[in-house]
Structures are given as structure tokens and as C-alpha cells.
Amino acid sequence: MAASDGEGSRVFRERDFRWQGVTEEAYKAEGTHFSGARRQTLVGAGAGGVSPGFETRYFEVDPGGYTSLEYHEHAHVVVIVRGRAEVVLGGALHAVEPIDCLYIAPNELHQLHATGEEPLGFLCIVDGERDRPRRPDAETLARLCADPALAQRIRT
Amino acid sequence: MAASDGEGSRVFRERDFRWQGVTEEAYKAEGTHFSGARRQTLVGAGAGGVSPGFETRYFEVDPGGYTSLEYHEHAHVVVIVRGRAEVVLGGALHAVEPIDCLYIAPNELHQLHATGEEPLGFLCIVDGERDRPRRPDAETLARLCADPALAQRIRT
Numbered sequence A, B: 001m002a003a004s005d006g007e008g009s010r011v012f013r014e015r016d017f018r019w020q021g022v023t024e025e026a027y028k029a030e031g032t033h034f035s036g037a038r039r040q041t042l043v044g045a046g047a048g049g050v051s052p053g054f055e056t057r058y059f060e061v062d063p064g065g066y067t068s069l070e071y072h073e074h075a076h077v078v079v080i081v082r083g084r085a086e087v088v089l090g091g092a093l094h095a096v097e098p099i100d101c102l103y104i105a106p107n108e109l110h111q112l113h114a115t116g117e118e119p120l121g122f123l124c125i126v127d128g129e130r131d132r133p134r135r136p137d138a139e140t141l142a143r144l145c146a147d148p149a150l151a152q153r154i155r156t
Helices: A139-142 A148-153 B138-144 B148-153
Strands: A009-013 A024-026 A035-043 A055-065 A076-082 A085-089 A092-096 A101-104 A110-114 A120-127 B009-014 B024-026 B035-043 B054-066 B076-082 B087-089 B090-096 B101-104 B110-114 B120-127
Touching: A024 A139, A035 B076, A035 B101, A055 B076, A055 B120, A076 B035, A076 B054, A085 A101, A085 A148, A092 A148, A101 B035, A110 A120, A120 B054, B087 B101, B087 B148, B090 B148
Parallel strands: none
Antiparallel strands: A009 B101, A024 A035, A035 A055, A055 A110, A055 A120, A076 A101, A076 A120, A085 A092, A085 A110, A101 B009, B024 B035, B035 B054, B054 B110, B054 B120, B076 B101, B076 B120, B087 B090, B087 B110
């Protein structure tokens, strides 16, 4: 469930990183370019430009798992709430933990890796209307992997 | 500072509920209808419709303090990250704690009270373009305060 256009106020109570009344879903429909990841949409965007114009999602990634290496026109705001991550962002690796915040600018290639012993959990807020993520081409990937630390971390 | 239109990706590291490079500001410019509250804007909205179209703010309220009792056309998404709160919402009181989430629907009167021993801290996400908050009129307030629990909790 996600609160959206026409629905009333709601309190979503959390226990063990699950929110009451919110369904856990697959991270993406299919693909082998991510691992051990799933999502909960806490509050979806209002339809037809009605407030809110954004979606608030929670993603969880098993230890050793990762999100897909991707970029898109829309920005991300990420707030880490559980575990630890190494984030591929801006051509570098960043170690982050609760409750660090990331601003992922438009068209910035990014990937989150769960590096701690417990799952990585993070809120990710995006515009309701947004473009689909794209994966890097071979040339971009080769450029990125010229850095040994990135080459070792990145999964495609 | 707030990341916005034209700025690159950023990592905002948190320590003791302050984010590196983010300025703590007053909750509102002036007024006596709130108490012991302040804000940090982690990531502002992009200008001119550029992504993101939303703002991600962190609010902190001292024990015993409260935000203003208000309503507006734009929705709020609130995620509690520190302390405890009693929230006036939908004509009732709700006790919440980390990491409960609130969806505050358009035009829903709301007020957050810090009821724990440590400050109440919460993320609040809003549309970048939004209307100004309004405070309830005497009639609405009287209706709300017909409930003794609300009458005791509400501050104006």
C-alpha cells in the first residue's frame, strides 16, 4: 500500500524495518544486475500532479548484496537507516552509515553495496514523474574501472 | 546548504543529528505558536522544475517542545528518526517513535509534540512548490478541543 491521491492521513508503524500495512516487493521486476535487494513503498506520489509529487521508498539489501549500477535524469535523495554501505558515486567510493544522507545528482552513475553484517536499509525519495534508470555502456564502465578500488567493488 | 539545481552529488555525513555542511536554522521566522524547534534542510528542491521537485528537511524539537498546529494544501511525509512524539493528526493523538512514518494528507491539521527524554528528530519531505501553512480558526480549534486528550495536548 502507498498513500496517494485521495487517501487520508496514515501512521505507518515500523517493527524490524517493516512498516505496518506496507507490502514488501521485489527490487526490480527482473535482472541479474542486482542482488539480494527488495523495496517497500511507504508513500507513493499523488496522481495527476496532486501533492505529494514524490515517492518515499525503503530499500533493503542483504549483506554482500547490491543495487544495480545505473543513472537517470531524476535525482535521488537517500538516507541510510540500517547497516553499512559502500556507494559508487561521482566516480568514487564512499563508506556511509546511519543516518548519513546522499544527494545523487541527475545522470550520476551510482550503486549501493551492503558491506556490513546486517542488511543495508535506506530511504530513497524520488520525483513521482521520472525517467527509467539506464545502465552504463561499455566505454563508461571501462573508464570507471580504471580505478582499481571501483573495479573491485562494481558489479554489473 | 542544500543541494539543488546545478549542484553535483554530495554525501552529507551525520554525527549527533547534525549533517556535515548543512546549516541549522530557525524552525520558523517568528511566532509563539511553536516551541524549542529548529530545522536543517538536507536537500532542497531543484529550481525551475528541475529534479528533485521535493525538499528533504530534518526537524528537531526539544523535550516538551512542539511544532505549530497547522494545515496546508501540500502533503507531508514524516519519518521519525530520534526520540518520541505524540502527533495530533486526523482528529486524534498518535504516539510514534523511530522509524515510524506519517503521511499527513492535504489540509489535515497536525502538530508534533516531543514527549521523550531526548529531543524529537524527524525527516519531513515536502513538494518544492507548496502553499504556506495556515493555523486553524477558533471554530475548528474548539471542535478539536472537545476531545479532552487533544485539549490537553494542543498548544496554540
